[in-house]
Amino acid sequence: MTIQLHDTMAGAARELMPLEPGNVRIYSCGPTVYGPAHVGNFRSFLFADLLVRYLRYRGLRVTWVMNITDVDDKIIKGARAEGVTIGEISERYREGFLADIKTLGMTVPDVMPRATEHIPQMVELIGKLLERGNAYRTDDGSIFFRIASWPAYGRLARIDPEGMRVGERVEADEYGKDDVRDFAVWKGPKPDEPSWETAIGPGRPGWHIECSAMSMAYLGPSFDIHTGGIDLVFPHHQDEIAQSEAATGKTFVAYWLHCAHLQMGGQKMAKSTGNIARVGEVLGRGISPRALRLALISAHYRMALSFGDDSLQAASSAIDRLDALLAALAAYVSDGPDDATLSTLLDGTRRAFETALDDDLNISPALAAVFELVRELNRRIDARALSTSDARHAIGFVRDLDRVLGIAPVVVESLAPDLQKLVDERAAARTARDFAASDRLRTVLAERGILVEDTRDGQRWRRAE
RNA sequence: GGCGACGUACCCAAGUGGUUAAGGGGGAGGUCUGCAAAACCUCUAUUCAGCGGUUCGAUCCCGCUCGUCGCCUCCA
Numbered sequence: 001m002t003i004q005l006h007d008t009m010a011g012a013a014r015e016l017m018p019l020e021p022g023n024v025r026i027y028s029c030g031p032t033v034y035g036p037a038h039v040g041n042f043r044s045f046l047f048a049d050l051l052v053r054y055l056r057y058r059g060l061r062v063t064w065v066m067n068i069t070d071v072d073d074k075i076i077k078g079a080r081a082e083g084v085t086i087g088e089i090s091e092r093y094r095e096g097f098l099a100d101i102k103t104l105g106m107t108v109p110d111v112m113p114r115a116t117e118h119i120p121q122m123v124e125l126i127g128k129l130l131e132r133g134n135a136y137r138t139d140d141g142s143i144f145f146r147i148a149s150w151p152a153y154g155r156l157a158r159i160d161p162e163g164m165r166v167g168e169r170v171e172a173d174e175y176g177k178d179d180v181r182d183f184a185v186w187k188g189p190k191p192d193e194p195s196w197e198t199a200i201g202p203g204r205p206g207w208h209i210e211c212s213a214m215s216m217a218y219l220g221p222s223f224d225i226h227t228g229g230i231d232l233v234f235p236h237h238q239d240e241i242a243q244s245e246a247a248t249g250k251t252f253v254a255y256w257l258h259c260a261h262l263q264m265g266g267q268k269m270a271k272s273t274g275n276i277a278r279v280g281e282v283l284g285r286g287i288s289p290r291a292l293r294l295a296l297i298s299a300h301y302r303m304a305l306s307f308g309d310d311s312l313q314a315a316s317s318a319i320d321r322l323d324a325l326l327a328a329l330a331a332y333v334s335d336g337p338d339d340a341t342l343s344t345l346l347d348g349t350r351r352a353f354e355t356a357l358d359d360d361l362n363i364s365p366a367l368a369a370v371f372e373l374v375r376e377l378n379r380r381i382d383a384r385a386l387s388t389s390d391a392r393h394a395i396g397f398v399r400d401l402d403r404v405l406g407i408a409p410v411v412v413e414s415l416a417p418d419l420q421k422l423v424d425e426r427a428a429a430r431t432a433r434d435f436a437a438s439d440r441l442r443t444v445l446a447e448r449g450i451l452v453e454d455t456r457d458g459q460r461w462r463r464a465e
Numbered sequence: 466g467g468c469g470a471c472g473u474a475c476c477c478a479a480g481u482g483g484u485u486a487a488g489g490g491g492g493a494g495g496u497c498u499g500c501a502a503a504a505c506c507u508c509u510a511u512u513c514a515g516c517g518g519u520u521c522g523a524u525c526c527c528g529c530u531c532g533u534c535g536c537c538u539c540c541a
Contacts, residue, residue: 029541037541044541073539158468159537207539229541230470236540260470261535270540298489299478303471304534310476314490321489324503356479364479368488375505382497382505435499442501453502460503 003058005225006302006360008233008256009156013360016055018224019254023061026052027215027253029228029236030066030112033093034074038276039296039307040262040269042104044229046293047259047301047361049106051227053404054357065218066109067211068094070116071204076193086194087116100279103289104296105406113214115205121213122205123198125247126185130200134246138176141188141201147181150242156256157234183239185209208239212252215240221248230258231268259301264308282312288465291316294407300362318371323409323462325374326398327453328381331460332391339386346397349373353401370401384456412463419450426452427459 003016018024028048031037037045045066052064070090079086094114101108115122126143129135134149147153147161154161161181184206189195195202215223221244228237237256244252261268264275282292295315299305349369356365377394380386386394402408415423426441442452445461452461 031541032539041541047541157536160467227541231536231540234536235538259541261541263534266533268535268540272540294489295477303478306477308477310490314477317491318489320503328503362479364489365487368479371488378504430499433499439500451502453504454498454500455503456497 003055003358004360005255005257007254008258009253011158014255016224016255018060019222023063024055024225025063025219025223026065026225026227027211027219027223028064028066028109028226029211029232030068030109031093031097032069032072032074033090033097034072034078035093035271036096036278036280037093037100038269038271038278039282039292040264040276041229042100042106042279043262043296043305044227044259045101046104046106046296047257048227049406050297050301050361050363050404051225051257052107053406054361057404058354063111063219064107064109065111065113065215067214068097068112068114069207069210070094070114071194072207080192090114090116103279103283104293105289106293111218113218115210115214118210118214118217119196119198119205121217122186122209123200125209125213125216125243126200128247129185129243132246134243135185136178137201138188140176141186141203142176142184143186143200143203143206144177144182145185145239145243145246147179147183147242150246152245153242154238156238156241159234159238183208183235185243208236209243211236212240212244212247216244216248216252221250221252223253225255225257226253227257227259230260233258257301260304262296262307263304264306269307277307285312287312287316288319290407290409290465291319294319294405297363297405298367300360300364302360319407319465321371321374322398322407323465324453325377326395326408327460327462328455329377329391329395331455331457332381332386333388333457334384334386334391336384336387339380339390342380342386342390342394345373345376346394349397350401353404357404367405370398370405373398409463409465415450415461419445419448422448423450423452423459423461430454430459 004013005016006013026048028045031041052062055062071086075086075089079089082089126135129145130143135143135145137143186200186203186206189202193204195204215226226237241252263269264277267273267275269276279292283289291312295307295311298315352369353366356362356369399408414420422441422445426438426445429437429441445452449464450461451464452459
């Protein structure tokens with residue numbers, strides 16, 4: 001079975017064939033750290049995470065790079081407003097981003113390069129573009145990419161450069177452009193903006209150049225996969241292709257993957273629209289990180305996804321269901337023989353799971369396979385059809401699939417001694433049929449985040465999240 | 466205006482030219498149970514925006530209409 005991925009450039013799914021067999025090199029457009037990222041941003045980051053996790057699950061080696069954009073107009077504006085350096089602003093939100101990554105169980109990219117630490121690489125790239133005549137200087141020291149010098153311009157987004165609607169607003173520093181559609185690779189110095197002294201003159205990088213320079217610095221002039229939100233197709237990724245390929249003469253990226261927008265209130269979640277939710281806020285409403293993660297990855301990445309109280313509640317309930325199963329399997333004890341049908345069930349589940357994800361990361365049928373397994377295992381638990389080792393084996397199986405999903409609870413070996421004492425006391429109270437005491441202890445434990453449930457196997461507990 | 470995507474039950478969301486249209490959530494009833502919770506069982510779309518066409522047969526293919534959303538400007 002092969003892995004199919006929908007390539008924006010081809011406009012169709014293509015079989016993944018790594019340029020270097022067995023090693024997939026991926027670059028994902030990361031955050032611009034001018035403020036806290038919202039969950040819409042995280043949809044695209046978690047989509048890349050899912051891709052990386054699945055490829056690794058399938059045995060491929062993956063090198064994953066995600067940039068941190070730490071110099072741009074918004075950061076400069078924010079720094080000016082607070083009277084601090086752009087470094088203070090960007091570092092503050094970079095740290096917040098790293099914290100959110102951890103909260104959401106996102107794989108940490110292998111490299112997270114910062115734009116300000118790669119000015120030399122950008123300068124070198126721009127130098128090549130100047131040499132080759134693909135870029136030109138203007139009076140204010142800015143350097144622009146000449147779209148007319150790159151015939152393939154517009155292909156990624158299927159946009160005809162001739163038909164491009166030209167915005168009404170043309171920034172003051174862009175009046176010198178030969179063509180209004182040309183884009184800045186380098187912005188000339190301004191008195192109140194950060195500036196670098198370089199071989200191509202003083203100034204700061206344009207928006208797109210950092211991604212070209214940093215991706216090629218870590219992954220080479222040609223690499224496998226580039227991901228981002230669909231809103232980056234044009235102009236950002238189109239411009240990356242133009243400037244990268246013009247400079248190297250090589251194909252920049254083999255597969256372009258773009259995820260659709262997260263929607264809230266029927267519209268794209270965007271700071272400018274105001275319909276945003278942030279990780280911290282959602283968690284503050286009592287939603288668990290895993291439920292938030294599930295809500296953000298639960299639909300195919302190329303489909304618009306609705307986000308809101310309903311989707312979060314549904315995800316929370318689904319997470320509870322998974323947690324309850326794992327707790328039940330962990331508590332399960334039976335002297336009976338192994339279940340002869342178990343391996344067939346698990347094999348079928350794995351097959352369905354992989355078939356779905358092989359098909360352009362089609363997560364819905366993959367999740368369906370997991371939850372059908374949940375029901376089947378619960379059935380067997382109820383029927384006491386499993387052996388004790390079956391139950392442990394099933395836990396291992398679910399956790400193996402969860403390497404891709406990242407929604408299972410972290411393994412908890414033991415409770416804090418005081419909590420364990422309460423759990424033991426309650427078990428004793430139940431044995432003594434002192435229901436008043438056991439009910440009281442159940443309430444106490446619930447207040448401390450431990451849910452106890454009584455079953456034929458006795459009392460079992462799990463964490464409420 | 467140009468380009469593109471989508472419209473499946475109460476909500477979210479898969480799917481296939483023809484057997485029972487996944488899964489999650491919610492709702493109703495039942496079983497189990499000291500209670501609670503969890504779990505299991507049954508039910509909850511004769512129907513896939515509307516209208517035409519192709520076909521023996523279409524939700525799935527084609528066309529049109531309506532609706533929603535996105536990109537063309539910063540944007541995940």
